[in-house]
Each structure stands twice: as C-alpha cells, then as structure tokens.
Amino acid sequence: MQLMSSWAADDKRTLLNFSKSTLETFCQHVQASDFDCEAGGLLLGSVHGTHMLIEQATVPTAWDKRFRYLFERMPFGHETIALSRWMASQGAVRYLGEWHTHPEDYPHPSGLDRSEWNRLSAKRRDKRSMLAVIVGRKALYVELVPSSGRGLVLTPVE
Template sequence: MQFVTTWRGPADDQFVYFHQSVLDVFERHIQSDSGTEAGGILLGHVRGKHLEVLEASEPTLQDRRLRYFFERMIHGHKGLADRRWRESNGLVRYVGEWHTHPQDLPSPSGTDLCEWQILARNRSDRRPMLAVIVGRQNLHVELMQAGGKRHKFLME
C-alpha cells in the first residue's frame, strides 16, 4: 500500500503534507478484516493555513482497541506532544488525530464527527483539528472546526 503524501483543500488554497514516516505508521496499522482499530495523534508544523505532518504517535497499551472502536488514552501520546513542543521551541505542535477503519475507502462515523468536534472545541490554540482515518486502500483527511464546520481534503 502506498498512501499519497500531499492533500489539497476544496478551494485549492490549502494543503496538508504527510512525511513518509507518518505514512509508514499508517501503513503498519492498516486494519485487516479481523483486526482492531488503531490510532494516535498527529504532530507537525503550521505554515500559514497549510499543515506539514511530521509525526504520528502509535497506539499504546493503555489505549482501548476494539474491532469498531478506538479510544486514545492520554498516556504516551500527551508526553510525546509535550516533548516535541519543548524540543522544537514551540514549532512542532499537536495538529490532530488519526485512527483506522476496516474499510477500503474510509468515512467518518457519527461518533467520529462528535469526538472531532469536541477535540477541536477544546484546542487551546483555537485552530481546526486535522482528522485522518486510515482505510485499507486510502485515507480520509479533513479539518474539523470547533463549531462543526468540516473541510475535506482531496488527493493531490
């Protein structure tokens, strides 16, 4: 499986770029027919309205992983985000979340949309949250704003 690195917004004026190491994490956790969901956080640079995703955390032993459910626990993920923030003098930050679905072409569930809106609303920097679902053949990439407005990205 080879996922695309660059995604563009619907108005062609906003881009999300995934470093290969991030795509490698996604590919390691593609959900098979009998596997459980996986997920983590996304860290990167904000470059104006563009996002450069540098790192994806991997599931921890504390995370809840079921066939159709993933709950990211704070242990491990928050520590990584805090470390990267400090090491980069605030340049590398939390930009969003990722998780898998057992679908070839993934789409968010109602639960996903509710959770993303809560996470976006709770962001201290007031930026929209990048949300990625890793499917078996493709990614679903979008920004969720605190008020629920969504901006889906397309493969470049």
C-alpha cells in the same frame, strides 16, 4: 496501499503534507485482516500559514482501548510525546489532530467520530481546526474539523 503525501482543499489554499514516517505509521496499522483492531494516535507537525506539515503520527500505547470497530485513545504516552516534541522544537512542532483506522476500504467518519472531533476541536487553545484522518484499507479520509459542524475535506494531490 499507495498513499499520497500531499493533500489539498478544493480551493488549493489549504495544503497538507504527510512525512514519509507518518505514512509508514498509517500503513503499519491498516486493518487488513478480519481480526485486526482499530489503531490510532496523535498527529504532530508544524503550521506554515494555511499549510501544515505532519511530521509524526504517534502509535497506539498499551493503555489505549482497541477493538474491531472502536479505538479510544488514552492520554498516557501520546501526550508525553507531544509535549516533548513541542518543547524540543520550541513550539514549532505541535498537536495538529488525531488519526485512527477503520476496517473499510474507503473510510467515512461515523457519528461518534464527528462528535469526538468537534469536542477535541473545541478544546484547542489556538482555536485552529483539528486535523482528523481515518486510515482505511485502500485510502485515507482527511478533514480539517472546526469546533462546530463539518469541516474542510481534503483530497490527494498528484
């Protein structure tokens, strides 16, 4: 699977860049076989105006609930990593959103995904939209989700 590192909104005013290690984490968790369970984690990075650099994707922990068609992230592990990265960077590297896999080639969010994203976005202290990524077998789905309603879908940039 060839994943693009640069993504943008249609108006090109919102740009997003995934680090090489983030894309490698996505690739390592693709649900390639019929038995692979969903995986997921947090997206950590830095904000530069309307642009974002995603520096790290946390990986599933032993506490997370992983099934074929469901991933439930537990706070343990993920939040410890996020807090330590935030403190070490003096607040520059922070929580930007969440990622998880779907066992489909070109993933689309489910109703459960949407309600969870809206809930997580509403909890953000900085009131920014939450970055939501679904890793499919052949492509990514990338959206900036506000606290209510649908967000801004981003597409790969060559």
